[in-house]
Amino acid sequence: MAEIKLTDSMAQLLKGDRFAGKTLLLVTDDGGGKYSLQGGACSIGANFTVIILDQPDPDYSVPLKNDAGIPLYTSNYDLTFLGHGLTMDYQHYTISLKDDSGLLDGGMRIAKGTDVLAAFKQGITVSGATC
Template sequence: MVKMTISQDAINFLRNRGYDKHEIILIVDGGGGDYSIEGGSCNIGMDYSLISLDTMKHDSRYSVKIENNADFEIYTSDYDLAFLGDNLVLDIHDTTLRLRNDSGILTGAVKIAKASFLAEQAKKGIINQKNC
């Protein structure tokens, strides 16, 4: 079972933005896939994103539940698990979300977005531009 501890500051940050109202997926943002915000294959393992599925109930491609102390519905994929490691911690450091695990900091700048926003930006051709 994958577990994540979320600091109270991070819980408040996500709740204030409505991320507690819908299922969330945690992805390694490698510049591909429907929920990629940015990056490219050269960034794989460096960029992580939390995506609120505000346009659907569940995406079956993300079926691994991440247990957490905030009772958020957070899921990831088997693929993403290879990058996430054990004992995830999501907190806030210097006003940004930080994700770490037993081996250290995965990223000091977790990106967040709502699926509806990403779909709208993709229609405009904005999201398709990757940096590598």
């Protein structure tokens, strides 16, 4: 089973009211998945997002085991970019993700899955365009 370390500050954030009873996804933000906010070859493996869902998504069924007991999932595709020693931290209002190879993303986003899907239907991405 894939594992992720959530620092105490990150676990505290994810245990807040905003996330209560929700399913959380860790996705690679490269255009490869249905919740990718931006994307294209220029961002592959360099940007990540936490997606908030009201219920589980069968396309993201790989649990990320963590000591905080947070219901966090990813996909087999996204696992390609998540190495050993995966750690998510929250410091100074910024979320970062790293693994044993180094920093993966120093400015992760959090987004509601329903908002992302609605924006895509209108042709909107996070930056207004892909690379």
